Amino acid sequence: MKTIRRFCSISAQIVDNSITFSSSCALSNVRASALFLRDNIQNSQCFDNRGKQRLINPLSVDLHTQLSDVKLIGDSLNVKFSDYPDEVSYPLQWIRDNCGPSIPTLPFLWGKKLFEDVEVKKYFSYEDIMNSNETLKSFYENFIKYGIAFVSDTPVSKEATVNVCERVGVIASSHFGDAWILTAQDDSFADTAYTTSALRAHNDTCYYDTPLGVQVFHCLKHDGEGGRSLFVDGFYCATKLKEHSPESFHHLSTLPVEYVYIEPGKNILKNITPVFTFCSDGKSLKRLCYNDYDRSIHQNLTSKEHFDFYSALKKLAEIVQCPSSEVFVKLTPGTVCFIDNWRVMHGRESFNGERVICGAYLTRSDYLSRAAQLD
Secondary structure (H helix, E strand, O other): OOOOOOOOOOOEEEEOOEEEEOOOOOOOOOEEEHHHHHHOOOOOOOEEOOOOEEOOOHHHOOOOOOEEEEEEEOOEEEEEEOOEEEEEEEEHHHHHHHHOOOOOOOOOOOOHHHHHHOOOOOEEEHHHHHHOHHHHHHHHHHHHHHOEEEEEOOOOOHHHHHHHHHHHOOEOOEOOEOOEEEOOOOOOOOOHHHOOOOEEEEOOOOOOOOOOOEEEEEEEEEOOOEOOEEEEEHHHHHHHHHHHOHHHHHHHHHOOEEEEEEEOOOEEEEEEEOOEEEOOOOOOEEEEOOOOOOEOOOOOOOHHHHHHHHHHHHHHHHHHOOOOOOEEEOOOOOOEEEEEOOOEEEEEOOEOOOEEEEEEEEOHHHHHHHHHHOO
């Protein structure tokens, strides 16, 4: 819940059809335009506060609406518009939260050394996650910051794995099912994950129009050797690439890549996207799609674009596969690992013996929604 602050010694004035505030107050860096305020009237005729839904028809808004009056009453700003009959009140806290400059929450980028030095590999107990909202809140904060989190002392079963997944978010249905069991002995899926071979770091479901947001692993059993899980912070690698080769970063941000998953007679899943996609500001990384196993041969590029793409891809691969980027963790029964599939890549060492993994995907929007409700 956001803290409501008292706003004292404030004066407001209309400048160029926007409202500005005195330089000595908490709103000194805020500028609220007439059109923005008109579009965001919060009364019952314009806004349904139950579900936070906008009721205003954009056709009813005069693009040239003028601020005809403004006054401060307590902790509220009251405004009159030239095209709306009633005086409208806005809480000053709302003005500050929605009209001031936003401060983005930046992810903490990590390679092998920082992963070991900083509290990235943090464990939350199953019982605490299941029973304490404070622990769940800490889990979300850690996960959003680092892109990875672990739940320890989980009962070693598919049912318990599903329970903790459903506590954190909503399990996404995929062509693998809801929660699924992965073993090298299962040949029902034409996928390299269902082998004993090593897997290089990659993101999953790049062949979906919107790759699934969270991936979950719980090793239920391993009676052999090898099989350590590999984790790489893709945003860390992207930042390194941009520092050392801005041109390569640009190519992987603009050139289209097709990813495909084919199960004969069952599925042909395809998606075309650059390796890097960005948030609405055009600068902050939003998602990484990096998977050489699922990258298709069909790319409608010129010869020069092919060279640019493969040169950039090779530079990125050198960073991803550098020992300073790679973190290996031996997952043991009882430890559930959650990773942000839009950011953190995963892989594994080769192994022998029977290795049983319970896995699931979670929808991104739902876990972010639950995290926001605990904020």
